[in-house]
Amino acid sequence: MIRFVGLIFLIVLVQDCDSMDSVNFATDYYSSSVLGLLKLLEIERQFMEEFVGHADVLQEKLDNLQMYIDSLDRTKHESHKERERFVSNPLNAYGLIRRLQQDWPKWQNYTKKPLGTAQLQGMEELLLKAPDNHDMTESLKSMDRIERTYDxxxxxxxxxxxxxxxxxxxxxxxxxxxxxxxxxxxxxxxxxxxxxxxxxxxxxxxxxxxxxxxxxxxxxxxxxxxxxxxxxxxxxxxxxxxxxxxxxxxxxxxxxxxxxxxxxxxxxxxxxxxxxxxxxxxGTLQTPPTSREFGCRGLYAKRTNLVCRYNSTTTPFLRLAPLKMEEISHDPYIVMYHQVLSDREIGEMKQLAQPMTNGLSGSIEANNSEPLEVVARIAWLLEASPFRERLNLRIGDMTGFDVSEFKALQVANFGVGSYFKAHFDYLTNRIVDTSISQLGDRTGSLIIYAGEVQQGGATIFPDIQVMVPPQKGNSLFWYNTFDDSTPDPRSLHAVCPVIAGSRWTVTKWLHQWPQMFLKPCSPRPRAVERKS
Structure with a gap:
């Protein structure tokens, strides 16, 4: 029985990893996250230390040469007569011959002496960790993405x-x-x-x-x-x-x-x-913005008849500790919970998420123009921990759903210019053999924002024109399916390119079958059925 449950867990984990579409975990690209850029900043700091150390050694060598030249204390001989008078002095003549025969060869050898080799070796080793062509190309694409998306x-x-x-x-x-x-x-x-x-x-x-x-x-x-x-x-x-x-x-x-x-x-x-x-x-640079670009620029119309309130009814625990809930959309249902993750817990999360691997997906070949699906660095919290258990309980309180069947959490860190193209979270269209979907489709999605993003990085729903800026500590929840468990195409969503800041997220998918007796199973609305 334990072996069977473990197999189910692994199958579902593979399905949820597939939400990143063809994820490549093999290569450690710096450009995919702020974490990678921090590594580069440290490499450059070390390189500059070695560079300055090498320059100091060379400066010392130059100072020594200048010191010896100054010690000769010789006035400049402007004319032939002055030069002749100088060498006519026996002391000057002797000193001239001795210096050229004994001293200057040694000074020449001193100039040839390799100095700062340790620093040169250190710089060479650091440059082996430098960004490769892929990182450079992705950095250029990120800048282009920011330029185009935000005009x-x-x-x-x-x-x-x-x-x-x-x-x-x-x-x-x-x-x-x-x-x-x-x-x-x-x-x-x-x-x-x-x-x-x-x-x-x-x-x-x-x-x-x-x-x-x-x-x-x-x-x-x-x-x-x-x-x-x-x-x-x-x-x-x-x-x-x-x-x-x-x-x-x-x-x-x-x-x-x-x-x-x-x-x-x-x-x-x-x-x-x-x-x-x-x-x-x-001709103007401006082209009619796509619905995605329109949303990323903050140009969607503001929705009305939405309220903020304390939610104390989803679970009995919320009667003691209600959560701040903001309505984002009534239909489809999207809500934002405020202050669900503290700074201390965010630090705990980042420690548990190490090491993180690249979540680059889509085409990464130089000769293929297909865009990446997502550019980020990700980690799965698979092992039990107080943080994971505590957060799963909190997610249960927010959604009213049972998360005990699949407790893994996905942590992601997006880099500057990073994004996630428009996609659906439900798996219905991706699964060929439905027998492998042991926990059912992803009926709901929950994202917790865990980083400071000064500009960009919003979550948008282009088909229903909803844009949600990432606010540190807040959590966004929405349904991917109708009450009859059929896919809701209005759940199409994307992540806008990050302009400035570090976009950390914790993602949790709520699966269908564990919620069988918790989520209503109402008929699909006819009005929505006609629209789709």
């Missing part, structure tokens, strides 16, 4: 202005160029031109000559790339059906064969043009 101009992002929130960080010229190149390769030429323009307009960085001597001149050839992106955009608006390769060829021919002054005038015109002027000439 943010490149000029504002570059200066640290995100949705009317001014940050004290600004993008460097190389940051702008990386974004421009990414959009250029993906075929988004108008946004590419905007980022090229930001790079070309960027103020010269302090000590730019020294930095460019090491890193290379970032603006070399960028003016032509900027002009090429504009030309290709104009060709795309011409109404002619030209392939991408053909348009690139036309742009290259113009830039190569036109007089330099003509090309220069073309570039200067668009550099000096305002954003509004470019929008008129090249």
């Amino acid at each position: 943010l101009p490149a000029s504002q992002i570059a200066r640290g202005l995100l949705q009317h929130q001014q940050y004290d960080t600004q993008l460097s010229v190389r940051d702008c160029l990386a974004l421009a190149q990414h959009k250029n390769v993906s075929g988004d030429y108008i946004r590419a031109s905007m980022w090229y323009r930001e790079a070309l307009r960027h103020e010269s960085e302090p000590n730019a000559e020294i930095i460019n001597a090491v890193l290379g001149n970032p603006l070399e050839g960028v003016e032509h790339q900027f002009a090429s992106a504009i030309i290709i955009r104009e060709l795309g608006l011409s109404g002619k059906s030209l392939s991408r390769t053909r348009m690139q060829g036309v742009a290259s021919h113009f830039l190569t064969n036109s007089k330099p002054q003509v090309v220069d005038a073309f570039i200067r015109h668009y550099l000096a043009e305002s954003d509004e002027g470019i929008a008129k000439e090249l």
Whole structure:
């Protein structure tokens, strides 16, 4: 009997893992969560320590060389007569011969002596942990996701202005160029031109000559790339059906064969043009927002006839300790419970969730353009603990459901720009062999927000136009099925890209069969049946 129950548990766990759709747990990508970015910050801190240590050793070497040169205390001999007088002195002549024969060879050997090798080895080992191409690509995609979803101009992002929130960080010229190149390769030429323009307009960085001597001149050839992106955009608006390769060829021919002054005038015109002027000439960046983007921007209409109250009736325990409940939607039923998780419990949760694995799902191949389903780092709390037992009891009080058959909790941490595409939580359409669904479909979903998210990261229901910002300590609950257990397509939901903050969540799915005698089994409403 125990073995059978264990098998059921594993089957259901696999089904709930499948909610992340083709999750890949193999590779430790930094870009998938704030936790990963914290690791990168520590790696950079250690690298900077090694770098400074190496520079200190080299500085000491330079100081020693300067000290010896200063010890010679020799005046500069401007003329041949002065030099002749100097070497005519027997003491000077002797000292000159001895230094060149004995001292200078040793100083030369000293300059060749490898110093700071320990620091160099440390930096080399740290760079083995540096982000790979996938992380770089995902970071660029995250920035693009934020830019598109929230309709943010490149000029504002570059200066640290995100949705009317001014940050004290600004993008460097190389940051702008990386974004421009990414959009250029993906075929988004108008946004590419905007980022090229930001790079070309960027103020010269302090000590730019020294930095460019090491890193290379970032603006070399960028003016032509900027002009090429504009030309290709104009060709795309011409109404002619030209392939991408053909348009690139036309742009290259113009830039190569036109007089330099003509090309220069073309570039200067668009550099000096305002954003509004470019929008008129090249077409606006703005496209009609999707329902998802509309919700992420906070543009859904506010619902009325909703109240906040203390819930003291779901379970007998709530008569002693009622929960603050906010109605989000009457039909379908969505509610928010306030202050269900304390800061102490959040710290306890994070300790239990270590280590976390990547929950990247969907396509992660460079040559596949299919978007990821979800970008986050996840952990399952499978082992019994006071925290897990306490939270399951609290979930039972909030929902009135029996959670004893499946006590596992899923913890997730989303990175900057991370998201979860629109999806359903119910499993009906995913299960081929219904015999494996031992606990039934996911009749309800509950998310507890456990992180500070300053901007973005909202949970949205695009079909019913409901947006719920993530508020630390609060819990969102909704039904995925009708009372007759058939799927409710109105439960389609998504997670908006995180702009700023660390989105931690605890997710619990409430399954059908344990609630057989707890949840009403009313006929499906005819009005809803007609709509779907």
